[in-house]
Amino acid sequence: MWKFILRRFLVMIPQLFLLSLIVFALAKQMPGDALTGISMDPRISPERIEELREKAGLNDPWYEQYGRWISGIVHGDFGTSYTHKIPVSEVIAERIWNTVFLALITLILTYLLAIPMGVLSGRYNETWIDKVVTGYNYLGFATPIFIFALIMLFVFGFSFEWFPTGGSVSSKVDARTFAYYLSKFHHVILPAFSTALITTVGTVQYLRNEIIDNKFKEYTRTARSKGIPDNKVYTRHILRNSLLPIAAFLGYEITGLVGGTVIIETIFSYPGVGQLFVSSIGLRDFSVVTAIVMMLGFATLLGTLLSDIILSMVDPRIRIE
């Protein structure tokens, strides 16, 4: 077991290295560098700019530049934002908690929706309730998140005005008051719910199949024959056994959410990292873009790692490879 985890970690090192190389290469492709702003200035002579470039190391071979870049990242230094004029790490720090908060609420909602639906349709499979859940899954599987989110925003944000249509907190409340946290929650609920309603379908389907499988297993029959009431058999035994593999998908779930933040945050004008990413690309603020890709790439790798490890604990067959 430990060997597997260790090996899985070792696999991640070259992956991380490759990711950083790709991001670095992309960053080099992006128009402009740290001196682009200055070189527009007619008061500074081209010779002076060349001198500055030399001093900043922009004429060094790429691997030396890469070395400096990567060691900076390791120390938390992502460079300076060209639009915000402050270190990139600070720009991101302002947004990152919003994204984490949104992701967390989305995850919780996803499972809160998936468990009852999966359990009910698995337990009473082939009844009307199962048909409803299965039909919902059909629809959810075929609906792209951005359209669903847009419709949710249109209906509950603009038409009914139940929820705010942008931002992460109301400007009218003071920080660190109860009203402040309530407002944060109020802002996050619509984007989180819109995402969860769609992403939950995979988990629902999986849970349903697990429950149906477990229903006919030996231990279920034993429990029943001991006179344990049906409800208890489901909550104590079947659900517990079926939840284990679901938990294993947590990491992949996170990976999926990372991809989704870009779209969801843009639609709901929610000031998180995903929206920062899109707006930074629009503003050509590439040091911010690079940092975000690197960071979320790392998060994705970690998510996959997490799931691989949990899965290998749940199902030893996966460990080969």
Next chain:
Amino acid sequence: MVLLKIEDLKVHFPIRGGFFRTVVDYVRAVDGITFELSEGETYGLVGESGSGKSTTGKAVVKLNDVTSGRILFEGQDLSKLSFGQMKPYRKDIQMIFQDPYSSLNPKKRVVDIIAEPLRNYERLSVGEEKKIIQNYLDKVGLSPDSMYKYPHEFSGGQRQRIGIARALTLKPKLIIADEPVSALDVSVQAQVLNFLQDLQKEFKITYLFIGHDLSVIRHMCDRMGVMYRGRLVEEGTSDEIYENPQHIYTKRLIAAIPDLNPESREKKTHLRKRVENEYKQYRSKYFDDKGRAYDLKLISDTHRVALP
């Protein structure tokens, strides 16, 4: 004349493990066996499941890589050839597979199945091809209208006949038959076996016949080798092995053959007990300290046994 000569053949499959998936050990599926087949004879390989019989047969047709040793077919060493270089020899060496269900592609019609080897080696017109296939279908006892049917429309025995027809089309000199009847109903087995023997007479084929059922092997083979854990423990004519087994493993194998005759059944039970006792007592005498069988030693002109 010797057609196929196998010299100290070894086939080892690597087992990978540890940190970097390096090779930690080997499955010694075939671990140094030597035997030869004369033209026109049927040579049997017997042994329990997992003893390395199929691996030996597959090594000859390059379905497995050879670790060491030589496979001489008409004097030419096949063991070093690449998959591509092997092509001309495949015409002469064909294989009949164990499972008549998975050895025929379910998506192909019988005509395409049987014509596959022909299309690889010869340029024939559709008419010529059809005539040849009809001829072989006739030989294996299938009606001409089977041509445009799919495998699932046939029984196990009929499917095995299709497999045999496919192996015959290139007029091979050697056919490796890997348990060709063990997946068939007992009632069909004898039919297919006799049929294989008829073909041998007609086309002068040499068989390497692999099986785990000693009575089938005895019925089919002139000579046989007994395999145990990748090694030959005894080799001789079918009668020698059957009437006068020398190695304890061969004795056990023979004692394990079920007896259908009620009168001798008691005798058989008796024999089985005796062999079992002998096996327990003298086991170590027949194998070296690693549990590996010794090299074969001649005890008569044709009879070789693995003794210290």
Next chain:
Amino acid sequence: MLEIKVESMTNVQPVEVSPSGFKIIWGELKKDRLALGSLYFLLILLVSVYIASFMMDQKALARVDIFSIYLPPSDTNLLGTDYAGRDVLGQLIFGTSNSFTISLCITSLTAFIGLCAGLIAGYFGGFVDHVIMRVIDFIMSLPSTMMIIVFVTVVPKFTVINFIFIMSIFLWTGKARLIRSKTLAERELEYVQASQTLGTPHWKTILSHILPNISSIIIVNFTLNLAGNIGLETALTFLGFGLPESTPSLGTLISYASNPDVLENKWWIWLPAAAMILVLMLSINFIGQALKRAADARQRRG
């Protein structure tokens, strides 16, 4: 990854298995009324959209008309006009045909790459397999949406062709994995070994033996991916990183809704496009799920 298995437990009667992949699939599809309806609907929709877009003048459609900005639906503009006074219905028709064509291209290209990689990895195994699988693992562990966006921004000359290639880089991996695992299973069957002993070269064994036996899985996967790619393409275009402006997509119409005023008050601009995407994806999915059930049922039957 989560495998979505939507299947009902209804018993399937053993049907005579006729071995042509398409025939079986058609036979199964005919029994599923929802899927069959979706198929007919999709065919009619696409044929009319393509014919209409062929007959319409794209230049006239793109002409800005400042006197008819944001007109609500009327007799002349059945679905109103957008911020530049262009006819929404016309854009909807062009967008549908563009979005569908491009998704089809992406799906075909990824199917081709995935098929090659999966077949080679699964059939030859060993070192080749190892290398291909490591590449796949790596690409799958990248944040693909973001990577596509960055690629789209840095590529020197952004065209539809480039867009298709960029999308395909990140979308072939799942397919390759699926096909590899099916090929691995198929390779163990004796008919593959038989084919090798008959003097058939490897490429021919792969193409003429293995490929037909995994064809139904390929078709199912293709259909489901096609639906998914329509969603992905329109989402990226919606964000502004998809099809270039010269090639309007359904996502372009929806992206006008990033203006809250359009989203709230001018539903005729974005809602029809959103509905069109939903309808396209749903009907393709219904077909795909029915095909999947058919393939699964056939596998159960053996």
